[in-house]
Amino acid sequence: MKCIGCGGEIxxxxxxxxxxxxxxxxxxxxxxxxxGYQEKSEKxxxxxxxxxxxxxxxxxxxxxxxVLLIGLGIASYINxxxxxFRSDALRKEAKKNYETYSVEIQKYLDAGDYTGFAAFKExxxxxxxxxxxxxxxxxxxxxxxxxxxxxxxxxxxxFGPEARWYRPEMEVEYCQDAIRDFYHEYEYRQxxxxxxxxxxxxxxxxxEADAILKVYLGLDDEEREAFLESSxxxxxxxxxxxxxxETEEN
Amino acid sequence: xxxxxxxxxxxxxxxxxxxxxxxAFLVVGxxxxxxxxxxxxxKDTIRPDSLRSYLERENYGTVATLSHPIRGGYQPAEEDLDxxxxxxxxxxxxxxxxFAETGKSQTAQDCEAxxxxxxxxxxxxxPIFDKIDLSAKNAIPE
Numbered sequence: 001m002k003c004i005g006c007g008g009e010i011x012x013x014x015x016x017x018x019x020x021x022x023x024x025x026x027x028x029x030x031x032x033x034x035x036g037y038q039e040k041s042e043k044x045x046x047x048x049x050x051x052x053x054x055x056x057x058x059x060x061x062x063x064x065x066x067v068l069l070i071g072l073g074i075a076s077y078i079n080x081x082x083x084x085f086r087s088d089a090l091r092k093e094a095k096k097n098y099e100t101y102s103v104e105i106q107k108y109l110d111a112g113d114y115t116g117f118a119a120f121k122e123x124x125x126x127x128x129x130x131x132x133x134x135x136x137x138x139x140x141x142x143x144x145x146x147x148x149x150x151x152x153x154x155x156x157x158x159f160g161p162e163a164r165w166y167r168p169e170m171e172v173e174y175c176q177d178a179i180r181d182f183y184h185e186y187e188y189r190q191x192x193x194x195x196x197x198x199x200x201x202x203x204x205x206x207x208e209a210d211a212i213l214k215v216y217l218g219l220d221d222e223e224r225e226a227f228l229e230s231s232x233x234x235x236x237x238x239x240x241x242x243x244x245x246e247t248e249e250n
Numbered sequence: 251x252x253x254x255x256x257x258x259x260x261x262x263x264x265x266x267x268x269x270x271x272x273x274a275f276l277v278v279g280x281x282x283x284x285x286x287x288x289x290x291x292x293k294d295t296i297r298p299d300s301l302r303s304y305l306e307r308e309n310y311g312t313v314a315t316l317s318h319p320i321r322g323g324y325q326p327a328e329e330d331l332d333x334x335x336x337x338x339x340x341x342x343x344x345x346x347x348x349f350a351e352t353g354k355s356q357t358a359q360d361c362e363a364x365x366x367x368x369x370x371x372x373x374x375x376x377p378i379f380d381k382i383d384l385s386a387k388n389a390i391p392e
Binding site: 054055057058061062064065068069071072075076078079082083085086111112113115116117118119120121122123124147150151153154155156157158159160161162163164165204207208211212214215216217218242 | 260281282344384
């Protein structure tokens with residue numbers, strides 16, 4: 001913009017011409033508007049600062065709430081998944097100790113202590129379904145049935161002189177199921193067993209099962225075969241006769 | 251003005267919610283830390299209360315069954331150790347006959363040795379050991 005007095009260059013908000021000193025009246029409107037805007041801007045800034053300061057506690061409260069909600073969510077997730085975290089860590093530890101554990105497992109197997117083997121495996125979280133223990137899978141599956149047979153027979157034959165046996169029929173039934181399940185599993189998986197690395201131990205486990213039936217249930221080889229082929233009712237009747245009758249006599 | 255009036259109660263409610271959330275966070279957080287603590291040998295698979303109860307009922311076979319973990323490296327708490335040893339004793343008496351029957355004389359001898367060791371370890375349970383011995387004897391039909 002040019003001064004109408006001297007023709008020199010002037011600014012839009014200049015009150016006097018910087019070249020001739022003439023009072024510039026043409027831009028008085030702009031200057032007044034600018035002042036008004038500046039005052040408004042100041043007011044807005046102050047208002048904003050006031051609003052902000054008034055809302056700081058609320059803002060902090062909301063931030064704290066969000067942080068707490070996230071923390072609570074994470075803690076709940078850990079609680080929910082803790083079992084899996086633990087299992088994973090324990091399985092990793094079992095993998096790490098493979099060499100040591102393998103030696104221990106072999107000792108149990110060589111001794112024919114298959115319930116000890118089961119307890120060792122359980123206590124050390126050995127996962128037979130994944131490497132490096134997966135070669136134990138079949139042995140373990142048959143061993144589960146064997147351990148159940150041992151536990152169920154043990155539970156129905158060893159009583160003190162003043163024992164209280166609350167549900168003999170039911171426990172005899174469990175015992176019958178455990179015997180049947182072991183022999184069924186052993187027969188049903190013969191092909192797999194024959195091709196398994198631990199076949200010799202599985203057959204030995206069966207020999208121990210036979211011995212349990214012979215020693216504690218009075219079934220020699222022939223009688224055992226006859227027992228396994230007999231009907232459900234006949235099997236139950238035999239076990240009740242041997243177990244409940246014997247206990248009552250004692 | 252109206253906004254100002256509503257802000258204060260909202261802030262109070264928010265603070266109350268925060269206190270509740272903080273308490274919940276503390277409780278759940280402590281639980282989570284507890285949950286993550288573990289040992290590499292499982293210690294909580296057997297409830298010793300069951301063992302005591304079966305011992306009182308003289309069901310030594312079930313005591314033996316519940317004590318199986320001890321033969322696989324399970325380490326019971328000090329106060330429960332005796333119960334587990336009694337169970338192990340019964341378990342070995344049962345298994346000894348099986349090992350003998352299958353011709354595993356060395357394993358049967360190892361069982362014998364461990365049986366004597368347990369008897370010597372907790373001699374105060376002699377009357378119970380005698381009852382377990384009798385139960386093992388009676389378990390074999392004549």
